Amino acid sequence: DWTAFSYSNASFTQLLSFGKAKSGYFLSISDSKCLLNNALPVKEKEDIFAESFEQLCLVWNNSLGSIGVNFKRNYETVPCDSTISKVIPGNGKLLLGSNQNEIVSLKGDIYNFRLWNFTMNAKILSNLSCNVKGNVVDWQNDFWNIPNLALKAESNLSCGSYLIPLPAAELASCADLGTLCQDGIIYRISVVIQNILRHPEVKVQSKVAEWLNSTFQNWNYTVYVVNISFHLSAGEDKIKVKRSLEDEPRLVLWALLVYNATNNTNLEGKIIQQKLLKNNESLDEGLRLHTVNVRQLSHCLAMEEPKGYYWPSIQPSEYVLPCLDKPGFSASRTW
Structure with a gap:
């Protein structure tokens, strides 16, 4: 024994x-x-x-x-x-x-x-x-x-060298994080990225997702990025983006963050905002932060949008419904 x-x-x-x-x-x-x-x-x-x-x-x-x-x-x-x-x-x-x-x-x-x-x-x-x-x-x-x-000195500690590391831009999901999404605090962030060197949109999305995921690694707070979406037209940012496409292309990023608050350490939205702004220099060459907004989310309200798609009242998360007229396809709402 x-x-x-x-x-x-x-x-x-x-x-x-x-x-x-x-x-x-x-x-x-x-x-x-x-x-x-x-x-x-x-x-x-x-x-x-x-x-x-x-x-x-x-x-x-x-x-x-x-x-x-x-x-x-x-x-x-x-x-x-x-x-x-x-x-x-x-x-x-x-x-x-x-x-x-x-x-x-x-x-x-x-x-x-x-x-x-x-x-x-x-x-x-x-x-x-x-x-x-x-x-x-x-x-x-x-x-x-x-x-x-x-204590023993060891110069060859591999710590699981057989592991295949996750690509930095591959994000966790609430399914991956188990009970954390149920008990954690959810924040929604909105980031406008300036594409100064006019990189292809696909490259910008990849680099920004990688940057966002790495920003919250090894931080004093346990924060996970569970969803990222990119937009060229979305609410208030739609006007800003469309007006700037000709002279200075911009891309809007939305993401959900899950914070494990079980140790009762308060994490204000402005601390997350400061963390992102401080890490601006680590973005890829030709990409810069224009604006950063962080909002803590409360309960998601039930709604029908579009017609025939009923979204229940749930904790902030990604919710998936089957498409009504396309078997095998699904629609999702991220809040």
Whole structure:
């Protein structure tokens, strides 16, 4: 038996732990032990950890009562119904390894331990890079107290070198982010881009999407870009754009941002606006920000537009309806 990590309350009661027992690999949540063997691509009695570093991601969904396991390019889920609606409280103690005499620590090294308070799907996990910070626990946090004897210098830490990185312009969706879109705060941003060197529109869209996605990476706030759309005619910006096409082409970008506010850190729209303006210089040559507007969204109202398409009252998100006269096609509303 061994333990890789555990989290306990002030009374030293374990609330969360991962390890291996005679019954197999497990994730223990409160008093429920969820067995993971069926989700791991290893043979019986074979150890999942060998001589090289391997990235292992565990995802617990307390709404579904399930554990997702992402390991060696393989993602599987196992049921653990006894964990439905359970909650792990804060202000506890996180321990790497084991401090119990009857259970040893994982025989190996641990690197880049991170913890989030929301779920991720298989696509996000398989492309999770080393520099994405955990919003609850991150490897770079200064609260780690690791004895010098336990530290090991290593010049060849690849941290999941087999991963295929997401292109910077490929965005997440609310389906990718799981429960975060339900609980997060939604902002709508409107950005007008000056195309000074008259780049082709396709190139501008690609470069701007890449720039926007990279702007919010490795920030102090956990913000995801879940939708981007480009317009040459849209509301108030339509007049500005059409009047400027001949002498200075401009493109209007709309996007939705999802902010994980579960740590109760307030994020005002002006902070997002300042972040975008500050990152103006990183845009591609010949592209410059003209205006930036940020608005926090409330509930989306129900409406019928156009006739026959009924959009329900929902949280800000992208909602899809099947096209009435074209089977296999769909219409979407992004709010």
